[in-house]
Each structure stands twice: as structure tokens, then as C-alpha cells.
Amino acid sequence: MAGNVIRVAQELPGWVVTEVRKCCRRRLEGRYFTDPEIFRAEMERFYFGMWVCVGRSEQIATAGKYFVAEVAGESVIVTREEGGGVRGFYNVCRHRGTQLCAEPTGEFAGRIQCPYHAWTYGLDGRLLAAPHMEGEAFRKEDYPLHAVGAEEWEGLIFVYLGKEKTALREQLGDLPEKFAGWGMGDLRRYKIEKYEVKANWKLIVQNYNECLHCPVLHPALNKVTNYLSGDNDPAHEGYIGGSMLFRGEAETMSVDGVRRRAYLPGLNAEQRKLVLYYAVYPNLFLSLHPDYVMVHRLWPRAVDRTEVETEWLFHPAEMAKEDFYGDDAVEFWDITNKEDWWITEQSQKGVSSRGYIPGPYSKSEKLPAEFDKKIRGENKGVLRGEP
Ligand code: FES
Numbered sequence: 001m002a003g004n005v006i007r008v009a010q011e012l013p014g015w016v017v018t019e020v021r022k023c024c025r026r027r028l029e030g031r032y033f034t035d036p037e038i039f040r041a042e043m044e045r046f047y048f049g050m051w052v053c054v055g056r057s058e059q060i061a062t063a064g065k066y067f068v069a070e071v072a073g074e075s076v077i078v079t080r081e082e083g084g085g086v087r088g089f090y091n092v093c094r095h096r097g098t099q100l101c102a103e104p105t106g107e108f109a110g111r112i113q114c115p116y117h118a119w120t121y122g123l124d125g126r127l128l129a130a131p132h133m134e135g136e137a138f139r140k141e142d143y144p145l146h147a148v149g150a151e152e153w154e155g156l157i158f159v160y161l162g163k164e165k166t167a168l169r170e171q172l173g174d175l176p177e178k179f180a181g182w183g184m185g186d187l188r189r190y191k192i193e194k195y196e197v198k199a200n201w202k203l204i205v206q207n208y209n210e211c212l213h214c215p216v217l218h219p220a221l222n223k224v225t226n227y228l229s230g231d232n233d234p235a236h237e238g239y240i241g242g243s244m245l246f247r248g249e250a251e252t253m254s255v256d257g258v259r260r261r262a263y264l265p266g267l268n269a270e271q272r273k274l275v276l277y278y279a280v281y282p283n284l285f286l287s288l289h290p291d292y293v294m295v296h297r298l299w300p301r302a303v304d305r306t307e308v309e310t311e312w313l314f315h316p317a318e319m320a321k322e323d324f325y326g327d328d329a330v331e332f333w334d335i336t337n338k339e340d341w342w343i344t345e346q347s348q349k350g351v352s353s354r355g356y357i358p359g360p361y362s363k364s365e366k367l368p369a370e371f372d373k374k375i376r377g378e379n380k381g382v383l384r385g386e387p
């Protein structure tokens with residue numbers, strides 16, 4: 001009997017130790033959501049050790065356009081060079097370290113010039129001019145901007161700030177083949193919304209990956225999709241996710257389930273019946289609908305605070321139509337997002353309490369359980385006394 005019992009409350013001062021039967025996988029302990037040390041280690045491992053999605057290719061459609069991404073406290077310039085390739089640089093001048101770009105978006109006139117003493121760089125990061133540095137010992141080629149990895153996949157831009165870079169394709173695994181039908185690279189951004197969520201980033205990942213809460217929390221969503229339908233993929237090193245089916249006559253996720261746009265042109269008959277929900281580690285959620293795609297990007301700012309960018313992508317042929325309408329999808333997900341952020345903030349409050357003891361996952365919470373397993377594995381060695 002003793003082997004089937006675990007002691008769950010021994011860390012709580014003044015509390016009677018509770019013993020419960022071992023039955024199933026348990027959630028992460030509270031410190032995973034509240035400890036700044038764990039948060040820092042996770043940023044190191046996930047945000048500086050993996051490719052991170054920072055935006056869309058169309059944001060920098062032509063050479064010289066740029067935007068600045070804030071990746072786990074690091075400011076990164078993302079731009080396009082003359083040859084068409086995407087480039088990423090630390091937003092730091094090689095002279096005295098001043099930030100080069102103060103504006104979040106803009107366009108370089110063929111070069112990047114520091115606003116302090118006018119050191120000037122090409123769009124490829126080479127130092128072109130350094131006023132008052134003439135002298136034999138100084139060589140411009142020794143002072144290019146510090147580059148980060150930058151690549152594109154299906155209209156999404158990723159950067160890599162770590163030391164041991166693997167190819168983006170390797171991190172994505174089989175997703176390029178799996179998602180080819182949705183043709184994300186052809187789609188264009190219709191709207192972007194930014195949310196601030198007072199919760200740890202992992203609570204947002206866990207919540208995105210189960211729909212047991214849908215009948216309780218999302219009345220609008222529950223009308224158009226069956227929360228027990230669909231299949232989950234086996235957990236992959238780089239992602240977790242699966243599909244869901246529509247309910248009744250619904251054909252997409254919108255305020256009334258009505259699909260007001262043509263199916264995305266690459267989808268087969270089976271794919272038209274599905275919504276796919278994938279959390280691509282570390283910061284990208286892809287929600288693939290029959291007629292549009294929703295993208296979430298997670299930006300953890302503190303152990304208990306995460307900014308979320310949500311964008312809605314549609315096919316340009318649909319957007320060009322006079323009677324194009326996309327707000328039914330935006331409105332639907334804006335309501336649903338806010339419901340999710342609210343409950344996630346409630347979770348943050350609860351798991352921060354001394355009264356929180358990790359509860360058990362059901363069989364239908366396989367994806368968050370897989371995510372927790374990964375988090376435990378990645379944090380091994382960081383946590384004192386963690387088995
Ligand atoms: S700090 Fe940039 S030119 Fe001096």
C-alpha cells in the first residue's frame with residue numbers, strides 16, 4: 001500500500017501531511033510559476049536556446065524595413081538585406097554600446113546609423129563608417145554588428161540568440177509537411193492584438209493545450225466545436241498539438257460558426273473539417289482554421305507576467321474582395337482569448353498560494369502533462385532538491 005501513496009503536503013509549515021493515492025500525473029509544483037530563478041533558467045534554455053518566432057515576413061517586405069523584437073530582455077533588430085535575406089542583430093552599437101534603434105518599426109535608408117556618434121553599418125551588419133577612428137590600429141572589419149540567427153518559414157520570422165545553433169528546420173520537425181496545406185506563407189496579416197497577462201508563460205501553454213475547460217469557460221467556442229473531438233499528436237521534442245472537429249453545421253471558428261471566406265486553397269476535404277492547435281516551443285501557437293490562421297506569440301516579461309501577440313492571417317485573394325469580412329473571426333477569438341487570460345490569471349493567483357498542491361491530470365489532459373514532463377526535464381539541475 002505504501003508504494004501507492006504519496007505525501008503531498010510535507011512542505012507546508014503547520015500543515016498536517018496529506019496522503020493521497022498515486023493515480024496519475026500531477027501538475028508542476030508552485031515554484032515553477034513563482035520562482036524568478038526558474039524563470040531565468042527557462043529563458044536561458046527556451047528563449048536563448050531555441051529559435052523564437054518574432055513576427056511576419058510581410059512586416060519587412062522590402063530591403064531596409066525593420067522591426068525591433070524584445071526577446072527575453074534582449075533588443076533585436078530584424079531587417080531585410082539587399083539580397084532579400086532576413087537578418088537579425090543585437091540592437092547595440094559596436095562603439096560604445098548605445099541602442100541603435102529607438103523606434104519599434106521603421107525603414108533604414110540602406111544603412112544603419114547610430115544616433116550617438118554616427119557609426120554606420122550596412123544592412124548585412126558590416127561597419128561602413130566610424131568617424132574619428134582613422135588610425136592604423138583600427139580596422140572596420142573587426143566591428144560588425146553582433147548578428148543573431150534569422151530565418152523564415154511560411155511567412156514567419158524566427159531568430160536564434162544562443163550559441164549552439166541547430167537549423168530551424170530541425171527544431172520544427174515534421175511541421176512544414178504537416179501544415180503545408182494551409183499555405184501560411186501566402187497569407188497576410190489582417191489584424192494584430194496585444195494582450196498583457198498577469199501569469200507565468202507556462203500556464204498559458206498548459207491552458208492552450210486542453211479544452212476540458214471549454215464548456216465551462218467558453219460558451220461561444222463551445223457552440224461551434226466539440227471539446228472532446230479530434231486527435232492529439234504524440235508529443236514531439238519541438239511541439240505539442242492536435243485537432244478538433246466542428247459541431248453541427250459550423251464550418252469555422254467565428255461568432256456564429258459561419259464561414260464567410262473561401263477555404264484556404266491548399267486544403268483537402270479532411271483538412272476542411274478541422275481546426276489544428278499546435279504549441280510550437282517555445283513561444284508560438286498556431287491555430288489553423290479552414291479559412292484563416294491565428295498566431296499567438298508569447299513574450300514572458302517576468303515570472304508572473306507574459307505579453308501575448310495575437311494575429312489573424314487571411315488569404316490575400318479573399319482580403320482583396322470588396323465584401324471581405326474578417327472581424328467575425330477576430331471578435332470570436334478576442335472574446336475567447338480574454339476568457340483564457342482571465343482564467344490563467346486566476347490560476348497564477350492559485351498556484352502562488354501556500355495552499356496549492358499539484359493536482360492530478362485526467363487522460364484528456366495529456367498534452368499539458370507532456371509539456372510539464374518536458375519542463376521538469378529541462379529544469380533538472382536548476383532546482384534544489386528536485387528529484
Ligand atoms: S555609441 Fe554608437 S557611434 Fe558611438
Ligand SMILES: [Fe+2]
Pocket residue numbers: 207208213214217218340
Ligand atoms: Fe481556452
